[in-house]
Amino acid sequence: MKIGFIGAGKVAKGFGIYLKESGLELSGFYSRTLESAQEAAKLTNSKSLALEEVAKNSTVVFITTPDDLIEKVCNEVAEQVGFSQGQTIAHMSGSLSSEQLKMAKQQGCNTFSLHPLQSFADPVASAEKLKDTFFAWEGKGNKKDISNILTVLGNNNTEISPEDKSLYHSAACIASNYLVTLLDSAIKLLEDTGIDRELSCEIISNLATGTVSNISNLDTTQALTGPIVRGDVSTISSHLDAYEKKGLLEIKNIYALMGLKTLDIAAKRGLSPEKIDHIKKILKEENFNE
Structure with missing residues (x-):
């Protein structure tokens, strides 16, 4: 299983470090700001990739853009590059549900939101705190990839309904x-x-x-x-x-x-x-x- 990121901000960097330190394989990071993707790749000993490379070479793709861009970015990738059937597409917003990824769902993907209940400031410090962080998740499709990630990480976690995400x-x-x-x-x-x-x-x-x-x-x-x-x-x-x-x-x-x-x-x-x-x-x- 390879995990890629579209968006290379603080959440992507902190979570990416945590995934890498936990023994999970990263395909790499794409960002519209090349410098951010390169910094994330350096922090995680992975790669800065083109958008198409992340989408095509990742078993799981996390869209880690600002909340108001998640659906837009998902739609753009679906239309311009295309997702693969059976691929898992997820975001890490605390307030938005997996419904933001409906175009990926239409292309046969498993769609989820996975949210660590902590604030992200410095990526390295955040990665350390993630060891004791609770995760909430919800979504549609095969749960195998998300379950595997959480099993490897070992964090306390609970599945919630999309309707309860705002609560x-x-x-x-x-x-x-x-x-x-x-x-x-x-x-x-x-x-x-x-x-x-x-x-x-x-x-x-x-x-x-x-x-x-x-x-x-x-x-x-x-x-x-x-x-x-x-x-x-x-x-x-x-x-x-x-x-x-x-x-x-x-x-x-x-x-x-x-x-x-x-x-x-x-x-x-x-x-x-x-x-x-x-x-x-x-x-x-x-x-x-x-």
Whole structure:
């Protein structure tokens, strides 16, 4: 089995390094920017190839372009070069399903999306992190090639339905992108107390790291701490009052909205219905104004 890439960005380079280090054979990389393909080939000890060479000489072709170009590139290759019946064509987008590859499917290919749940910055560092990364995949056709790749890699993985791809990706956005936004709000509050931003970032990062570790070991229900799970009404009220006095209405709204959702977890921990109703009333009262 030979694996080729159309597109030689950070994802292709990082995944290519990981495949090569795991003992899988690469046919090579094609990119509209020759320099990118050559760099990827150098990093993986493979080849920089013409588009037709990748398409014709690869058992599995990963289209690793930006998301909004995946379908367009697939169609162009299908029309200009042609895929081979029984070939496996895949992309690595987190949000898009294998439906983006329907023209390859029409030419008798197996079509899949395979997504590693991690961010890619530096290709070499990303390849190292891939060893502990979860993969989600879905698609149509013979699963043999994708299954073989995942078996060799040994990563934890799950097949999902194409219809659930957006839900899957939104979970990643909340856990990664929106976590940054949430922590930025906490950092801003520390700054407002007079702590400089660099130290605030360190403090909040350490706290969040401990929380994430607790979730991994205990699940969210047991990892939850703080005034809501304790039913500490006076502390919650004092937080809301502090935001009001400082004019931090956006953060106040975030706090209230997250608090309402946190009550669902607190209920699983045995917080009484009376306490839940009391806190819910406090959080809802005039806390979602502009």
